[in-house]
Amino acid sequence: GAVVSQHPSWVICKSGTSVKIECRSLDFQATTMFWYRQFPKQSLMLMATSNEGSKATYEQGVEKDKFLINHASLTLSTLTVTSAHPEDSSFYICSAISTRDRGEKEAFFGQGTRLTVV
């Protein structure tokens, strides 16, 4: 099946610094990728939809200037958490949409990135 790779798997950063998370579709092209945030014992919350070659679409309540998304190629989307604060500590997950053999679409997920801001 299709593979989505996220990097890094975990990161610890100081408050006020910025952190970049990469999401790559390894064996397929993805014009659309999604970024989620998941707090402990909660479901995945959609943050934004990343569209290749255009601006990302952010969900209500998500600050676009704080969570910068760049989808510069068909296989790579990046999420940059700017001026990170402890409350940004969370598990960030990306997904990319692939089309299966019979035309059904399927969302493939990265392994997630654990961000801890100290």
Added chain:
Amino acid sequence: LAKTTQPISMDSYEGQEVNITCSHNNIATNDYITWYQQFPSQGPRFIIQGYKTKVTNEVASLFIPADRKSSTLSLPRVSLSDTAVYYCLVAGGYQKVTFGIGTKLQVIP
């Protein structure tokens, strides 16, 4: 977007069959039903996908009635390693993929 409703949690003994039902009353004609499994600190993993009737693969079965307003994921003979959160997703064009709360399955020895 079709909203989904699942039980928050379920317990099962090892070796038993587990059925998790998801309600999606507002499912659209072009929507598929997909189930994912998530372990702690990992991304969701695809289990099975279907449109109608019954679908079976090496790990699960998916039952979808004719009106498609619900679906049931069936896990045969669960083991401790099946303890996870299971999400039911309903999406068509995948312009936007949102998650419900999911069902936390606890398998008991």
